[in-house]
Amino acid sequence: MQPVDCAYVRPLLPMLAAEDPDGEAAGTCAAQVRAHLRECVGCRAEAGGFLRAGRALRDAVAARDAAVPDDALQQDLHAAIMARVAEIEWQDGPGHEAVTSAYGPGVLGFARWRRELPWRHVVALGAAAMLLAAIGFWAFGFWLGHGGERDSIWSRQPLQATSTGPLRAVPYAGPRFELLPVGLPIDDQGSAESGVGPGMMGRGRLRTPIDEQLPPPR
């Protein structure tokens, strides 16, 4: 064990030579240190310096504290805080970031909704949205273009009809979509068979002003 000498005691003095309300210095064999201080003038003077500095600190603080008109200040402060809180309450309610945004209440509402979600939920939601988007994108691509190079929407001949704009297709299943004139075989009923995918996924009915000008059935 290290001997309790000056070299051992000096570094401990800033912690020991001060009030120790919860005995934090107790672990540093305070009894032996105190015994050394009784005998060693140098360490005692050093400890005294820390004690005096600590006392000076507390005295100076107390003196300046006394110059602050505390009661009036606290009363006024309480009113000021509650007035500020009432403002927030009006904006957003407790527990919410008040979003003062030029974008209006929609953004504010979103910020609030987002704030109410723990971040893990936000991450999970984001991941789920990305997964759904990926599946949707793949399905849409599958629906449009499945069947390889021959049936690829990019490789078909242009539609033999004149159109002033894109054709609106209303498929039996799946989302509505627009056909740019890239040449789907269209029957006399105005149905387009894209030749992609199983079941009804590939069938859509055209509803366009060019119904009258449909090319003759093949």
Next chain:
Amino acid sequence: MIPNQSFPTPGPLDARGAPGTERWTALPGGLPSQVQALAGDGGVSDAELVRRSLAGQQDPFAALVARYQRRAFWIAFHVLGRAEEARDVCQEAFVRLYRSLDRYDYARSFYTWFYRIVMNLAIDALRKLRSARASSLDDLVAMLPDEREDAAQAPIERDEQNALVWQVLDKLDAKFRAVLVLRDIHGLSCREIAPILKITHATARWRLHRGRQVFREHWDRGQGEA
């Protein structure tokens, strides 16, 4: 009207009863009677006040403010050394508290969480104050002759002693000053200080150790110069 009561549900801060600290825990005057009653009701914990505030009631939050505003103000004041700035910090701390009430972890003590908000704001304000002061005054001060050169060798007066202490505090690095204020002025233990400053217990102890050393070095030097 009921006279100001002492805060009846003491946190670890108040239980210690360090001399002169009662005035930091008294409720402010002029409270509405229902807020006064709520704040002074030892049976209503801080956590319960948070819960009721989140349910949309205003009085419980006013009671939380009443319980903690004095201590918050004085901690900020001792970190900053200026009443006006401490007031601003205190007000902003309660605004932030209000906005983040729903993030309160009921398993933890309220005062630690709240004092962390106060200390963060106070330390930020101190750093801003210093950089503003550094850019505006330091050059000027450096050019002035040292008044103390002409001063008599008489023992320094009490006022001067106190002024010296504040000068030393102003020189002290913010992280040392924060620990010194919390421990040596407000009587918190290093175990209580650590979570407030988001540091480990060992770091809190080291900063206290070093802070006292640096404080004393500056203070000794200041006295020698006087």
